[in-house]
Structure formats: C-alpha cells, structure tokens
Amino acid sequence: MAGDLDTDDLIARLALDARPVRRLAPPALRATVWLLGALAAMAAIIAYHGLRPGLAEALAEPGGWLSILAAGATGVAATYAAFHLAIPGTSRGWALLPLPVALLWASGLGLGCYAEWLRQGPAGLEFGEAFDCFLAIVLISLLVGLPMLAMLRHGRLIRPVQTAAMGGLAVASLASAALELFHEGDARIMDVIWHVAAVMLIVALSSGSGAAAGRSALRAST
C-alpha cells in the first residue's frame, strides 16, 4: 500500500524505478515448457523405479486406464489454466478448464472405491502401505511444484488463490497419475483415499500460500 504518499510523487518514484523488464512469453508456451520439464522429472522417477508389477493387468481391467488418463488430463488442463490465470487480462473462465476431466477422474475414483468395497468390504480400509502413496505424491508435487511457483509468481498480484489452487491441482494430479504407473499399490480403498487426501492437501496448501502471497503482494512495494 502506498500510504499517505502523494500520487504524483508515487508516479515519479515508479518511473524512476522503471528498469527494463523482459516480457513474459505467452502463457500457453510457458505452461508447455513447465509441463515438459515436469513430465521429464516424472519419467526419470518412473525409470528409476521401473513400472509397477501387474500394471498391464491393471490397465486391462475395465476403466483401468481411466484414472491414470483422467488424472493426467486434469494435470495438463490445470497447468494451462494456472499459467493463464496468473496473467492480468485473461478470462477467469480458464479456471473451469480442468473441471470436466477432474469430474471424470473423481467419478472414476468413486466407482473404483465402490467396486473394491463390494469385493473386499471393510478389509479394504485397513491402514497399509497406502500412506507411502500419500508421501510420494506430496514429495513429487513439491519437486515439480517449486519451479512452477517461481513461474507463476506474478499471479499473486491479481488472482493469488485461483492461480495457486490451480497450480496445486496441476502438480498433485500429475503426481497421482505418475504414481499409478510405478508405485505398487494393492488397489485398496485406502490407496484411493490417500491419493485424494494428498491432492487435497497440496491444493489446500497452495491456495493458502497463494492467499498469503496475495496479501503481502503490495506490502513490499516501492
């Protein structure tokens, strides 16, 4: 905030501080660059771990590919949305872009849980190795999320919460998709619950930090 400063003085100070700046590349291009980097990082992690045993069988099941594809598509859509939302003058409608695939993903997870419940009953709810999934999603999200945070920093000036929430959704859903390829889950309901919990935690954390960044965006002003 500018406080009691006279507006003409403020303009003079801003003009004095007007060093040349590098114009940002178009948001779609920046989103693509980040996506390529994130996919490369995840591919490296998958290559290190190897694809999980039984992946082919899991994918052959009806809808087996659906959750990976829907999670990946949600991540891609949320990435493009976040990079557009961070720029003034773009439509707020970008926030709706990931909605259809996110709904598809959520309904696929819900159906999966229901099918597992019919098959295993309460046994599926036991606290097993599923917590590893949660940790892995959070760690991968942080790994690819930090560069994204730096690239989206301008979003704090105008749409801090929407930009950060969309970025959080992007990294967490991509991490969730990657995890399904290499992490040996035992296809229990608890797996799904931890996946969803991890995604929600990442989105909540990023939204919260976005809100905080938005509040302090003008404080450290000229």
Add this chain to the structure above:
Amino acid sequence: MREAQDGDRVRYAELLRELLVPLRRFCRRRLPTSEDAEDAVQDILVTIHKARATYDPSRPFRPWLVTIARRRISDRLTALRRAGYHAPLDEASEVTSDGDAANKPDGVLTAAELQAAIAALPAAQRSALELTKLKELSLAEASAISGQSIGSLKVATHRAVAALRRRFGGLKE
C-alpha cells in the same frame, strides 16, 4: 506500455499520468469516498508497476488494466468491510445524495445530466433509486413507502445504477 517495459522512464511516467483520470473515475464509482478511491488508484499504479512484465503488447491494454484495477478495488472494499463499512448494495455507492458533487472533480457529469438520466429511468427503478439512494432511506422504509418488496427494491436499484453506469460509460470490462 511497451516503452515502459523497455525502460523508457519518461514515457512510462506519461502513461501513468494519462491513466490517472480514467482510473480515478473507475475507482470513485466503486468506492465510498474519494480518499478510498485515491488509495485504490495508488495500489493500482503499484500493481501496474510490479506486473509490467506480464503485459503482452500484442494484446489489448484495457483488459489487462481492468483486471488489475478490479482486483485492487475489491481488496479495498474487503478492507473497508473489515473496518465496519457496509455497502448498501454491491457497487451501488456511486450514486449518492451528493453524487453530482462526487463526480464533479472528473468533470464528466453535471447535476443536470444526472437528473435527466434519472428521470429517463423506468418508474420502478427511478423510485427505488430515489428512495434508497437519494433520500437514503433503509430498504425497509423504502419498501413501506413504495409498497415494493425489499427484494424487488434491491433489483430495481441495482438495475437503475447499472443503467446509469452504461449511460455514462467509462472503463468497462
């Protein structure tokens, strides 16, 4: 703005000064006092400065500016609400009993123009505007006098304000 991005301080200062009149008008319409509006204008200028790398010269300047302006006005309204200010209706505060005087500094609206515009509104909107804004009655009092429900008074006032805003133009999205 392109020159400002390239570091041309003189052209940048000129641009910011040129923006002052429309920005003050834009803010004054949406905030209760001219002090609040001036604070918002300063916040907008600082945001323009900090976000100047995000402007793409191949795209129109106005939507870029309006997004920033709306954001800072919304921040200011939030701060005012926290401090106990209650806007009677969303963004309706631009038409008050001293609307003419309030708009005078911009030189865009005379009392006669405003009166003519109000007179041209549909009867229900005009009466809603006069009761809730010009006579500053509460919605309940206005409802008792006019016989209209509080809900329809709100709608009519909002439409009246929107019609006046359309008529007098200014920065729009």
